[in-house]
Amino acid sequence: MESMFRPPKPLSLDGNVAENWKLFEQKFDNFLTVTELSKKDEETKVAVFLNLIGDDGLELFNTFDLTNNQKKSLQCVKQRFEAHCSPKKNVIFERFVFNSITQKEGQLFDSFLTELRKAVKSTGYKDKDDMVRDRIVMGIFSKDTQEKLLRVSDLTLEMTINHCRAYEVSKTQSKALQSEVSVNELRRKNKYGKKESNFTCKYCGTNHMKGKCPAYGKKCKKCQRLHHFATVCQSKGNKEARDDKKKNVHEVAQEEGSESEGDQFFVSAVSKQIGVVNKMEKSVGESM
Template sequence: MIMLKFSDYCSPKTNEIFERYKFNSIYQKEGQAFDSFLTDLRKAVKTTGYKEQNEMIRDRIVMGIHDKTTQERLLRESKLTLTKAIEFCRTVEVSKQQSKTLQEGGADVHLDAVKHKKPNMCKYCGYKHDFKKKCPAFGKTCASCQGRNHFASVCKSRTKNHNNKGDEGSSRKKKVDELQKQNDEPDKDGTDADSSEFYVDSVKSIGAVGANVREQTVWKKKLIVEDKEIEFKLDTGAEVSILPAYAVKSCNLSRIKPTDVTLVAYGSEKFKIKPVGEISLTCRCNGRNAIINFIVVDCKNQVPLLGLTGCIALKLIKRIDNLVKNIVHGSKTIFRSLEDIKLMYPQVFEGLGRFPNEYHISLKEDAVPHISAIRRVPQTLREKLKTKLDQMCELGVIRKVDKPTAFLHPLVIVEKPNGDLRLCLDPKSLNESIKREHFLIPSLEEIT
């Protein structure tokens, strides 16, 4: 009874007219499972105030089902109940899935047959729907190429990559973004494979699709390479720097040397890129010069990649192991480490925090005292527990009680990694009997 009144008090007031409008506006979406549609109806009907909720759900299923054939079959039933409607809709859904699986399995037998495009099949979503209505793929992002307004199942770039799989010539034209060195066993001839193979951490295309998103997440820097300005992507996760062949040709450079380096795709050793060669070029940025070794690859529209060694050589990044002390600017103090804060405010990190006044906990009128069973302490922790209790008594955190009490809570002992003990109580029964106080927590603006 108390919980019901508490829920009525805290729950916002509902408008039954509006809730019924929302319930009657629920329709099964294209591709939505029937159980998901049924769950939406059962959630929405709870706030409508209808007395016969099962009948309303039944009617909503008949009127909102997406499959018109199923709707006609439901309307033929003279004494249709909610249970019958649910069982029939689930049976139809399972039958369609099984039939689709059988048809797809049978299609594999006729591999030599000419494949025709399914009639009325949308090329953006892969489903059959009325083309006068809005396509479900409109506004969605493809999981394969990150493009817009189509699904990955009908993505053209995915089909193209699948057809070119295993082609060595096409594998050289993959887009290389990030590199990671591979740790392999020495080759049979005694040479170390680490010097000749690198992992490609990701393969991504820099094009019109998703260009705005990538510009916000990619660090780029313009370098002067042999008196020619080239924009590089900064990648500290790559152990080598990559330069496309078209960038080398634009600089009129012909000093490319053969290399035994092989770029291996991250997560798939089957995908390997054999570079054209390697070249050492003089790069300049922010008044600093450095000679950087580049791996030349034959990739079109590939953004040049500056690896970790190149970024360090041009001092574009810096590794910081230690923090400097706090610096005072006028009336503001900038703390660079935790020790600076401890030195400035030592009183905050000493002793125990206490409230200035005593606080009285009010219990409910029908509260029933509860005595919990005392838990036994392991023999190995008894001496540590006694020492910890004595310390807490000396600090005034707890005090010894020698009289009967209405509530008794079990002790929970947690052993810290440093060997110290953390003592806790499990006041579950007391928490259920406490009167809760309701107040508004002040915001940061009000406190400041």
Template sequence: MEEKGKTVKENRQHGSINLPTELSWQGPMAENWRLFRQKFEIYLIASDNEGKSPRVKTALLLNAIGERCIKIYNTFVFEKAEHGNDINKVTQKFEDHFNPEKNETYERYRFFTRMQKDGESYEDFVVVLRDLSSTCNFGVLTESLIKDRLVCGITDTTVKDRLLRTKDLTLDKAINICRISQETRMQLEKITLAHTPDNAHSSNSSDYNINKFNEKQNKLTKSGFTGQLEKKYKENFNYDKKLCKRCGYNHPMRKCPAYGKRCVRCNGYNHFSSQCRNHCVHEIIIQSFLK
């Protein structure tokens, strides 16, 4: 009775620990098998099954790995019949099946030609490089070559320039520089966009007023004003002048909608960003932050 109560208690303790999902057949099978094996080993430890007999652990493996792999297991030939229940012998058979002998030259080609993809973070890129290097037999040069591939493979030329100018660059230093650069860029985007909605609202409001004025102006023009009325209209509304250099619109004299407004591009006053002459200020600020 006491033994039964103990078993129930253990089941409750490990009730939330599930077997790993079946081996995936999508993508490279060597990587799928390596991931499944790692998850299964974690499961054995977490569920307190690591100390169980090889026969029990083999049964757990076959129960988790899926029907398709059980059919593969049935084709394995063991030196001794009992080896079919030995977890080490069984996993080695699966290892040989999913991981045939590697072509080292080709594996290194994959590593040295890997470039950072669009939208791929620096951290994800390093993870991929580590995974590719695992089949290249680089030995003690692994960390150094991953660092070199990181520098050569990233797409941001500004960050690449900084990495190349860093003395005694290591993989950890390179990853840290890339991470800081990525965080800085995100912060800069938030800073530059912080006041955009308010300025956009002001601009839209001014655009609305100017459009209403221009509509009124067009209606009056089409209605056929003549003589003194037309002359007075043109004088009051600056009808025959060029577009304003501060707002880009035609408006009554001393009624510029840009007056008192701050430019989003250069932070100067009394002109809209569309008419700003300091076109390169924003780009220069960003470059100075990244250097």
């Protein structure tokens, strides 16, 4: 039957020895009960105790100044371990430690509550629940929660714990929802932002996001109007100016062409006149 139940681990004399001893003693007593070893004689129970306490615990036991009868009494043996592992504490200092505990940023409320419940055990306070309740209200990290707790006149420890847990859960859920909204918004921007960046703007002639036109507020160097560049200027006056310029160039070309034809006509007429004169002179010479 004893093999059905797990015995306690050996006593550790490192770290918080007082807490280690309390846990070992509690587990040992439970083990004696479930295995029915508690019905055995005292000498047998001491033997089981020394067998389970481990090498360090056994060496410590050998340093105790006990009589043979005391060594056979489980109660006497446990009292000597208690005196060694849990020496008398300074109650004032223990209360100072308890009343200095505050919830750290990012610390879960249940972790804060466990820390208070452990520390209050050595303070000697009669009403430990009230002390833990007060310490929660004074040491809670969230000032909003503290303000709400102070509004309750008949606040109990159970009410305090339930309120703090509910606030922590709601805060976690709110962060999760906000994070999901932010992710969806970022996805939407990435999805539509790429499409918007592919269109060619008629005001600047470049590709850009909607509302990010570099020509906004700039003055056109051709028509002197705002919000577009001269390279894409579509004003009527500017178009007419370009048409007039083309027309003037065409007319100048025509005038230059006319002057060339006039010159050619004048030269042709003079040549004809010279030919007539030469013909007349030839006729007169033959008649003489």
